[in-house]
Amino acid sequence: MCPSECQEIVPLADIYGSNVFNDTVMRRTLPKEIYKSFRQTIEEGLPLDGQVAEVVASVMKDWAIGKGATHFTHWFQPLTSITAEKHDSFISPTADGRVILEFSGKELVKGEPDASSFPSGGLRATFEARGYTAWDYTSPAFVKDGTLYIPTAFASYTGEALDKKTPLLRSMDALSRQALRVLRALGNTTTKRVTTTVGPEQEYFLIDKKLFDQREDLILTGRTLFGAKPPKGQELEDHYFGQLKDRISAFMSDLDTELWKLGVAAKTKHNEVAPAQHELAPIFSTTNIATDHNQLTMETMKKVALRHGLVCLLHEKPFAGINxxxxxxxxxxxxxxxxxxxxxxKDPHENLQFLVFLSAVIQAVDDYADLLRVAAASPGNDHRLGANEAPPAIISMFLGAQLTDILAQIEAGGAKRSKAGGMMHLGATSLPALAKDTTDRNRTSPFAFTGNKFEFRMVGSMQSIAQANFVLNTIVAESLSQFADRLEKAADAKKESAQIILDVVRKHKRIIFNGNNYATEWVTEAKQRGLPNIANTVDAIAAIRADKNIALMEKHGVLSRVELESRTEIQYEIYIKTINIEGQTMVEMAKRQILPAVIAFRAELAASISAVTAIEGNAEVENALFVQVSQTLRSFSTNLSKLEEALKTAAGLHGDTLAQAEAYRDLVFKAMGELRKDADFLETMVDADFWPMPTYAKLLFNL
Incomplete structure (x- = not known):
């Protein structure tokens, strides 16, 4: 067998996008006029012509078959944490007992998967099973595992959105409409469309598969429900940006290759702060494509990890006590x-267009902070936000020294200058002088300006980015709509623009905070500023039902009242089911693993006490340990009963999702915490040979 160093190296240019029906493929395979028409449809957001769809379908099928595909699937994103797919073959039987391979424009554009068991929040009754998928032709199809994947939206028979992509696409249209109005008012007559672009950085953990298989909590919930803090965690900061272990490096290399084949522009990879934690960052792409690619990234991470005897954990807080x-x-x-x-x-204080669009974002974030908060709300993220590792639940904006100074000048009477970054000299002749950015960065801010983009840092690692981005698109569209109304009526658009910027600064400067968001003092100051502090998912979900937010979504055609109501119910249900699964898993692990282990250890300890006492007359050390273990075991048993009772009480509230969600938060989640304290303390006292599951030290460092 040829050693790795003599195997043929495939150029990256030949790998990238090799399994994607992208523009290069279309230009090469589609008839010239069809390609031109389809390209215009994508770029200008025009309706899709049926004849064009037929030709594209035929060519796409031939291309996919050439890549080894035998099936196709309408790939969509239901209101769960995963994607969905139903595979149909290309074959069509003929009268002579053979088959031909067919794929029509109708099959490309529209599917009918039913998919009635997905959560709908009351939009679909049990007996109403018909559901449709519609091709998102702006997101390229691709071949994976012998199937042609067609990115689609998913809707009910009556047209309501049952997925995460539909409102995202609607919001992109809404923002484009309002942004174009503003650009036209400012004198831009050539731009045809405005799109939002996203680059989502993905954090994740990798642990050994054999150890994972010994942890029921990881298998069923994605996080450890028990686990004492190891002697070493992330205190030395020796993992962050550290040298990649061979096993991890091999995984990352394999992952990059698989993602590049699918056209996912994986750019950056490195070790993160916590042991066993890592990050992947892609290059920016259009928001709906970035959303598709992030779903693909998470799926591919899990699949590739298994090849290397690893498991990829995407939960927001798989391990307590570390990031x-x-x-x-x-x-x-x-x-x-x-x-x-x-x-x-170069001179942002003179860049009127930039300042108008910046003001739109500032106003949007302040007016709809509650919607941004719920966009990052999940049971897993409740463990992470505000834990000195992530932004707090308080929404604020970091603009940096330069932009904050410009806005202060505007409020004081007019901006005359922009702070420059200057040069940095490091004091060694062998090191070059470096050009400094105009401002530092703030990693504690939930919504930070980072040069030419905003970084919304609150989204959880397991979440789809669709909700965060359709909220961002829509709230900014609303600000731009208000600006456009004023600009279109103004005799002097430039003068009115300056007034708009000034009005935003005066009314919304409370949302701008460049300091340490982790500091306890900020909580007090934020309250004085009138900024909301929505601490948990159950409280955050209420924002979806707020009249102002319903009016916003309906105005811009992103989600209707009934669609919003359905999402409210679904988010409550997800919270309820998640905490219930975690609570029930804790009960099972406590009864079937921890209790027997501690009882067995205590029995051996008792035998040891008898043996030592018979020889020495007393067993002071053994007795002290026995008493401590026994006391903690009794507390553990009591708290186990309390958790079981809390689960029973919460389950009994079925039918009132809000009351039930509150019960799982206030009763079950609290009881889980008390039970864990006892278990984690017992772990530090019980003989390692008796403890029934791998410890944090093994999980985090055995790679």
């Missing part, structure tokens, strides 16, 4: 002719 994982959502706005609308330029 959890987030997903930094880097968001910006770009025009079809190449402008980044959040690019400050």
């Amino acid at each position: 959890g994982s987030g997903k930094h959502n880097n968001w910006s706005m770009s025009t079809n002719d190449g402008q980044n609308l959040l690019e400050p330029g």
